[in-house]
Amino acid sequence: MTRGERITGIALIAFIVLALSVDAAAQPDRRGGRERGRRGGAGRIRMMLPLEQTLSFLAFDGKIALKDEQLVKVRNALMEIHGKRAELQNEMRDGADRQKIMEKLGLLRSSMFEKVKAVLDDRQDKVLDGYLERLRRGFQRGRGGGRRGGGPPGGGV
Numbered sequence: 001m002t003r004g005e006r007i008t009g010i011a012l013i014a015f016i017v018l019a020l021s022v023d024a025a026a027q028p029d030r031r032g033g034r035e036r037g038r039r040g041g042a043g044r045i046r047m048m049l050p051l052e053q054t055l056s057f058l059a060f061d062g063k064i065a066l067k068d069e070q071l072v073k074v075r076n077a078l079m080e081i082h083g084k085r086a087e088l089q090n091e092m093r094d095g096a097d098r099q100k101i102m103e104k105l106g107l108l109r110s111s112m113f114e115k116v117k118a119v120l121d122d123r124q125d126k127v128l129d130g131y132l133e134r135l136r137r138g139f140q141r142g143r144g145g146g147r148r149g150g151g152p153p154g155g156g157v
Helices: 003-025 041-048 051-060 068-093 098-119 122-145
Strands: none
Touching (some): 041 068, 051 098, 051 122, 098 122
């Protein structure tokens, strides 16, 4: 699989995750209203574009073993994305069109991983792909698909 095909695959995964989360954001909560708080709005943007988690993984995971020069390049790329993510969060707080923000977020996410992967060698690229797959599965489980215990959230009656 060529680097371009891998990037296309990651972009496709990001689009699918984005599409699923847009659908989830439109679902009413148990009281019949829209979901609020950490998992809605700006908090959802942070969750869908995990800059801090990605940088932490790249910096500290021994399996990926970034060289110092690579880490500086990755940090610089993520700093640029961080600023753009903050702009999207502000737009979301100001009540901008949610669909347009989600489209921008998908493009920003693709750009983020494209820039990060441009710094990595093939072995590191595979390690990052494994990490991203674990993140994707965790995100899906966190949306209610894989709750342990089988009961309703909150454990109440």
